[in-house]
Amino acid sequence: MIHHSTDREAGAVEQYLEESLGLQVESLEKGREHGRAAGLPPIEVSAGQGKFLQLLAEMIGARRVLEIGTLGGYSTSWLALGAGPSGKVVTCEFEPLHASVARENLERSGLADRVEIKLGAARGTLDTLIAKRSEAFDLIFIDADKRNNVIYLERALELSHPGTVLVVDNVVRGGAILDDPGQLGSQEADVRGVQESLLWLRDHPRISATALQTLGSKGWDGFALARVL
Numbered sequence: 001m002i003h004h005s006t007d008r009e010a011g012a013v014e015q016y017l018e019e020s021l022g023l024q025v026e027s028l029e030k031g032r033e034h035g036r037a038a039g040l041p042p043i044e045v046s047a048g049q050g051k052f053l054q055l056l057a058e059m060i061g062a063r064r065v066l067e068i069g070t071l072g073g074y075s076t077s078w079l080a081l082g083a084g085p086s087g088k089v090v091t092c093e094f095e096p097l098h099a100s101v102a103r104e105n106l107e108r109s110g111l112a113d114r115v116e117i118k119l120g121a122a123r124g125t126l127d128t129l130i131a132k133r134s135e136a137f138d139l140i141f142i143d144a145d146k147r148n149n150v151i152y153l154e155r156a157l158e159l160s161h162p163g164t165v166l167v168v169d170n171v172v173r174g175g176a177i178l179d180d181p182g183q184l185g186s187q188e189a190d191v192r193g194v195q196e197s198l199l200w201l202r203d204h205p206r207i208s209a210t211a212l213q214t215l216g217s218k219g220w221d222g223f224a225l226a227r228v229l
C-alpha cells in the first residue's frame with residue numbers, strides 16, 4: 001500500500017463518487033457491517049468496484065458466475081445482482097466463519113437463492129466442478145489467495161466458454177508487483193502469484209487481457225480483465 005496524502009485524497013474521492021452516483025446499496029452495506037462485527041477483515045471490494053462487477057455481468061448477460069474468495073459475500077452480492085433473479089453465482093470460501101457470515105448476509109438481502117457457497121479449499125472445489133463437467137461460467141471473479149492465481153486461472157479456463165470474462169483482483173498491490181521475483185521471500189508469495197498470473201494471461205493463446213490500476217480508500221491497486229477466446 002502507498003502511504004502519502006494521495007491515499008487520503010483518493011479515499012475522499014471514492015466517498016464522493018459513491019455519494020454522487022448513489023452507489024451504496026443499504027442491504028449490502030449492512031452485510032459489510034455485519035462482517036466487521038463478526039471480525040472479518042476489511043478486504044472486500046469497494047462499492048464502486050462491486051457496481052463495476054454488477055454492470056459487467058449485466059453487460060455480457062452473465063447467467064452463470066463463479067467467484068473464488070467469498071469473505072462476507074459483499075462482492076458475491078453485487079455479482080448476484082448482476083446475474084439477476086434467474087442467474088446463479090457459485091462462490092468458493094474455505095473459512096467456515098466467512099462462509100456463514102456470507103450466508104446470513106445473502107439471506108438478509110434476499111439473494112441467497114441465487115448463490116451457492118462451496119465451503120472448502122478453492123482448488124478442490126474447482127477440480128470437483130471440472131470433474132463433474134459443470135456447465136461453463138460466463139463471468140469468473142478471482143479474489144482469494146493470490147499465490148494460487150495461476151492454478152485458479154487454469155481451472156477457470158476449463159470452466160469457461162469462448163467469451164467468458166475473467167476478472168483478477170489486486171494485481172498492483174501498492175506497486176509491489178515491481179519487486180524482483182528472485183529477491184522475494186516466502187511472505188511475498190502472493191506478489192509472485194500475481195506476477196506469474198499476469199505472464200500467464202499474456203502468454204495463453206486463448207486469452208486476451210488487460211489490467212487497470214485503481215486508487216481508493218484501500219490504497220493503490222488494480223484488477224486484470226480478460227476475455228476467453
Ligand SMILES: C[S@@+](CC[C@H](N)C(=O)[O-])C[C@H]1O[C@@H](n2cnc3c(N)ncnc32)[C@H](O)[C@@H]1O
Pocket residue numbers: 043044045068069070071072073074075076092093094095098120121122123143144145
Ligand atoms: C479478499 S477476500 C474476498 C473478498 C470478496 N471477494 C469481496 O470483495 O467481498 C479473500 C477470501 O478468500 C478466502 N480464501 C483464501 N484462500 C482460499 C482458498 N485456498 N480457498 C478458498 N477460499 C480462500 C479467504 O478466506 C477470504 O475470505
